[in-house]
Amino acid sequence: MEQPEFILEFEKPLRNLKRRLDELQSTGQEHHFDVSKEVEAIERRIEETKREIYQNLTPWQRVQLARHPKRPFALDYIGHIFRDFQELHGDRTFGDDQALIGGTAWFGHQPVMIIAQQKGREVKENLKRNFGMPHPEGYRKALRLMQMAEKFNLPVICFIDTKAAYAGVGSEERHVSEAIARNLREMAHLKTPLLGLIIGEGGSGGALGIAVVDRLLVQQHAYYSVIPPEGCAAILWRSREYSETAANALRLGARELMEQGIADQVVDEPLGGAHRDVDYATQQIRQSIEKHLGELMALDTDTLLEQRYQKYRQMGEFTERTVQQAVAQA
Amino acid sequence: MAFFSKPRYTTVKPPERKRDIPRDLYTRCPKSGELIYTKQLEENLMVVPKSGYHFRLDAPRRIASLIDEGTWEEFDAGITAVDSLEFTDTKPYKDRLQGYIAKTGLNEGVVCGTGEMEGVKVSLAVMDFRFAGASMSAAVGEKITRAIERGLEQKTPVIIVSASGGARMQEGIYSLMQMAKTSAALSRLSDAGLPYVSVLTDPTTGGVTASFATLGDLILAEPEALICFAGPRVIKEGTNQELPEGFQRSEFLLERGLIDQIVTRHELRPRIISFLRVFMNQPAPVEA
Numbered sequence: 001m002e003q004p005e006f007i008l009e010f011e012k013p014l015r016n017l018k019r020r021l022d023e024l025q026s027t028g029q030e031h032h033f034d035v036s037k038e039v040e041a042i043e044r045r046i047e048e049t050k051r052e053i054y055q056n057l058t059p060w061q062r063v064q065l066a067r068h069p070k071r072p073f074a075l076d077y078i079g080h081i082f083r084d085f086q087e088l089h090g091d092r093t094f095g096d097d098q099a100l101i102g103g104t105a106w107f108g109h110q111p112v113m114i115i116a117q118q119k120g121r122e123v124k125e126n127l128k129r130n131f132g133m134p135h136p137e138g139y140r141k142a143l144r145l146m147q148m149a150e151k152f153n154l155p156v157i158c159f160i161d162t163k164a165a166y167a168g169v170g171s172e173e174r175h176v177s178e179a180i181a182r183n184l185r186e187m188a189h190l191k192t193p194l195l196g197l198i199i200g201e202g203g204s205g206g207a208l209g210i211a212v213v214d215r216l217l218v219q220q221h222a223y224y225s226v227i228p229p230e231g232c233a234a235i236l237w238r239s240r241e242y243s244e245t246a247a248n249a250l251r252l253g254a255r256e257l258m259e260q261g262i263a264d265q266v267v268d269e270p271l272g273g274a275h276r277d278v279d280y281a282t283q284q285i286r287q288s289i290e291k292h293l294g295e296l297m298a299l300d301t302d303t304l305l306e307q308r309y310q311k312y313r314q315m316g317e318f319t320e321r322t323v324q325q326a327v328a329q330a
Numbered sequence: 331m332a333f334f335s336k337p338r339y340t341t342v343k344p345p346e347r348k349r350d351i352p353r354d355l356y357t358r359c360p361k362s363g364e365l366i367y368t369k370q371l372e373e374n375l376m377v378v379p380k381s382g383y384h385f386r387l388d389a390p391r392r393i394a395s396l397i398d399e400g401t402w403e404e405f406d407a408g409i410t411a412v413d414s415l416e417f418t419d420t421k422p423y424k425d426r427l428q429g430y431i432a433k434t435g436l437n438e439g440v441v442c443g444t445g446e447m448e449g450v451k452v453s454l455a456v457m458d459f460r461f462a463g464a465s466m467s468a469a470v471g472e473k474i475t476r477a478i479e480r481g482l483e484q485k486t487p488v489i490i491v492s493a494s495g496g497a498r499m500q501e502g503i504y505s506l507m508q509m510a511k512t513s514a515a516l517s518r519l520s521d522a523g524l525p526y527v528s529v530l531t532d533p534t535t536g537g538v539t540a541s542f543a544t545l546g547d548l549i550l551a552e553p554e555a556l557i558c559f560a561g562p563r564v565i566k567e568g569t570n571q572e573l574p575e576g577f578q579r580s581e582f583l584l585e586r587g588l589i590d591q592i593v594t595r596h597e598l599r600p601r602i603i604s605f606l607r608v609f610m611n612q613p614a615p616v617e618a
Contacts, residue, residue, distance in 0.1 A: 167560030168569045172578060175588050177539040177559035184513035185545055189521060204497075204506060205540045205559070212510045226497045226506040226537075236419035236499060249417050250502045262503050312514050313475070315507035316468025317414040320406075321437075 008064050010053060017046045054272045057221070059256075060247035063229060065221040066200045067163075070275035072282075073132075074101075074116035074159035074199065080282045081289065082107055085114060091140035094174060099130045099162070100138030100210070102145040104154070107289065110297075113149035115142045115210050116159035119200070132201075133166040139179035139209045143186055146194075155193040155293055158210045163228065165206030180209035187212035188312070189305060193296035195289065197267070198222040199274075202252075214308050215292045216262065218254040219281070220269040224262065225252035261315065265292070359383050375595045384552050384595055386532060388434075389441040389458035392491055396454065396599050397445035404443040406476055411438060411467040415502050423500040430461045439464035439494070442477040444484070448603045450612060453481035456491040459533075463495030466537050470498070471508025474542060478515040478526075487525040487606050492543040496536020509541035516545050525609040527602055530557050530580070530589065548605055549589040550598070551580040557588075 006014040021042045028035035057065070065071070078085050082105035089096040102115040119132035142158075149156045165176050187194060187210075196213035202224030218224060227235075232250060233242035257263035268284045270277035296304065356365040362381035371378065375395055376385035387395070393402060410427075417423040431437060439461035444453050455477040457464040464470070474490065481488035497505045519526055528546025532555035539559050543549075551557060558578040566573060576582040580592050593601050607614060 165559070167565050169565060169571050169573065169577070172558060172560065172565065173574075173586055175544070175583075175586070178544040178588060180540040180559075181509075181513060181542070181544045184510050184541055185517045185520070188510070188514035188517040205509065205537055208506055208509060209540075212514070224503060226502055227499055232499050238420075246419075249415065249419070250499075251415055252503065257503065260503060262507065309514055309518070312507060312510045315511055316471055316501070316504040317412045318467070318469035318472050319410050319412050321408045321410055 008061070008068070010061050010064070013049050014046060014053065017042055017049060021046070050272060058244070058248070059223075059250075059253050060229065060244040062221045062253050063223050063247055065273045066223050068273055068275055069121070071200055072274050072278050073119045073121070074161060075118055076278065077159070077199065077282055077285055078105070078114060078116065080279075081286045082112070082114065088145060089141075091137040091144060093140060094137045095135075097130075097135050097138030097141060098128050099132050099166070100134035100142055102142055107157070107293065110293070111152075111154055112293075113145055113154045113156045114159070115145060115156060117162040117207075117210070119161060130166055132162045133164055134162065134206065134209075135166050135168075135171050136174040136176040136179035139165070139176070139183050142210050143179075143183050146183075146187065146190055146192075150190050150192045153192060155195065155297065156190075156213075157289060157293075158194070158196045158213060160196055160198045160202055160207045160211050160224075161200035161222075162203050162206045163201050164203040165209065177205075180205050183209045184212050188308065191301050191305065193293065193299075193304060194308070195292055195296065197285065197289070198224055198263075199285075203228060212308075212312065214296050214304060214311070215264045217265045217267050217285075217288050217292065218257055218263040219267045219274060219285075220254050221273050222254060223252040224257055225250050357385075377595050382553065382594070384532065384554065386459055386493065387595070388460060389436070389456040392456045393441065393443070393445070393454065395595070396447065396489075396491075396602070397452075398447060398449070401446040402443055403445065404441065405480065406442055406473050407437060409438060409469045409473050411469040411498070411501070413500070414468075414504065415500065417500040417502070419500070426462070426500070434458065434461045436461050438467065438469045438473060440470050440473050442473050442480075444480065444486070447599065447606065448614070450603065450606045450610060451484065451486045452489050452606070453477050453484065453486050454489045454491075457493045457538075459493040459495075462498065464493050464538075465495050465498040466505050466508045467498040467501050468504045468508060471505075471511050474508075474512050475515045478512065478519050478542075481524055481526075482515075482519050482522055485522075485524065487527065487610065488519060489527045489529065489602065490542055490546075491529040491531060492534045492538055493531045494534055494536065494538035494543075496538060506537065509537050512542045513545060516542055520547075525606065527605065529593075529598065529602075531555050533557070535559070535561060544588065547609070548591075550591050550593045550601070551583065551589045552598075553580055553592055553594060555580045557583055 024035050085105040087103040120126035120129035194213040196211045197217045229243045229247035230240050232246040233240050254266040267288045270280045274281035357368045359378040359381050361383040376387050413423045440457045442455040455474050525547050527548045530551040534543050534557045
């Protein structure tokens with residue numbers, strides 16, 4: 001069965017309007033009434049309501065959109081933006097992680113390396129993709145491919161979309177922490193341009209493990225957070241019911257990430273989310289990649305690496321005072 | 331006999347002077363259950379002599395246990411967290427910070443400086459779990475990054491003794507970015523060929539494990555320390571998997587290949603010195 005068009009909680013007004021519209025149309029058809037005027041009125045109302053809702057999204061609502069089951073995943077974009085994507089498998093050590101994939105492709109006349117976190121849509125694919133939560137071998141494969149990119153002078157484009165690195169026995173036994181840490185260190189001095197794009201969920205260390213990049217682009221309804229709002233609420237407020245409060249407090253949306261100097265560009269989405277017009281979303285991504293890749297490719301390696309270092313070196317705020325001052329204030 | 335007809339149990343009032351005795355005069359060892367004179371425990375670097383149980387050690391005492399007397403110089407003691415997100419959960423972050431500062435006398439969850447270890451100069455950062463679980467604030471990240479850069483500038487080895495609950499959630503994405511910032515500094519240290527010794531102590535978890543703590547040329551761990559990315563409870567609840575025995579403890583991780591050696595607290599100083607002598611090619615002075 002096809003999924004209804006408006007499934008999220010805050011889309012309820014739209015859902016109701018849509019139902020009225022459907023009822024009206026079928027009644028009209030059944031009894032051969034002319035309902036075109038009424039239909040038009042409801043359709044207008046739907047458009048108004050869409051604008052009302054989607055132009056005033058709260059952080060928590062944007063998190064819902066970032067996790068929308070119909071939201072395009074990395075492979076939905078890759079095929080339309082790049083030519084001849086050839087997936088390369090395996091970390092050469094343990095296995096091939098299907099939640100974190102990679103391979104070579106062409107972006108126009110430029111050969112590139114693509115690294116991508118990939119979610120699944122159906123049950124079977126979700127199991128294969130482990131719901132987009134990579135194991136250590138995913139991060140190790142990503143590093144292998146990024147170092148290959150360095151060797152052959154290919155810029156790297158990372159599609160980030162994960163709730164988190166997988167938290168499980170195998171993941172810990174094979175040291176997912178070390179795999180992520182190594183990527184952070186090695187990406188910091190990889191001698192080739194690195195471009196990152198958050199297309200859905202930027203879940204903590206699991207996202208950062210492929211996101212130490214020269215430029216970070218964030219789609220309008222994507223988020224990037226140190227912890228999912230639910231987890232934050234459970235720990236700090238001791239209840240998941242505070243997820244919305246936590247989502248507000250964490251400043252995890254695209255615009256907030258720009259303000260905090262984490263994101264370099266917000267990539268536009270169609271009204272209501274990328275899934276409502278995939279072609280438009282794809283086009284926006286392609287333009288952003290073209291712009292930033294062009295700028296990065298123009299830099300010499302020393303400048304590129306120094307800028308990358310300083311970008312992360314300056315992240316975060318603190319003050320400097322004496323211990324005495326601090327204690328006196330306390 | 332009348333003598334034995336007295337009630338077997340009598341209530342004895344606690345002597346008045348007991349109030350003057352600190353409540354923690356004795357400490358119970360969680361491993362063996364024995365009571366140990368707290369002063370003796372402190373003199374023994376918080377290690378229970380018989381059972382070998384390692385209690386957590388605060389940063390000042392850790393530094394004293396590692397560094398040659400009179401050579402320690404602390405840096406960046408005044409670096410303090412700021413509430414850039416104006417974060418309030420059940421309590422404002424600002425108030426929490428003041429509370430930690432008052433409790434520990436420290437400005438943040440890490441103490442950094444330089445000193446000598448048997449004459450070998452080092453840059454040392456020691457995390458202090460008492461301060462907000464030594465979670466990764468931007469201030470902690472800055473101090474650790476500076477400690478690494480100090481090693482780079484002065485061409486000395488860098489030692490980081492880790493203990494951390496992970497991210498400082500109240501600082502949001504900035505907390506996460508400290509993982510990238512510290513790891514980037516380590517990439518430069520590594521490029522310069524300078525040694526980095528990472529010492530993992532109980533507990534080292536989350537973002538700290540997924541950044542500088544597991545990037546050591548050498549990774550040493552204290553016995554029975556909890557070292558993990560996701561905590562055991564999270565994994566158990568999330569996956570319904572049975573956790574193997576000793577899961578995420580030092581011994582388990584040694585077996586699974588993450589760490590080079592498990593070193594007891596008393597052995598730590600001489601062991602680090604012997605490695606630094608190898609890496610820096612500085613043989614011990616020949617005894618006369």
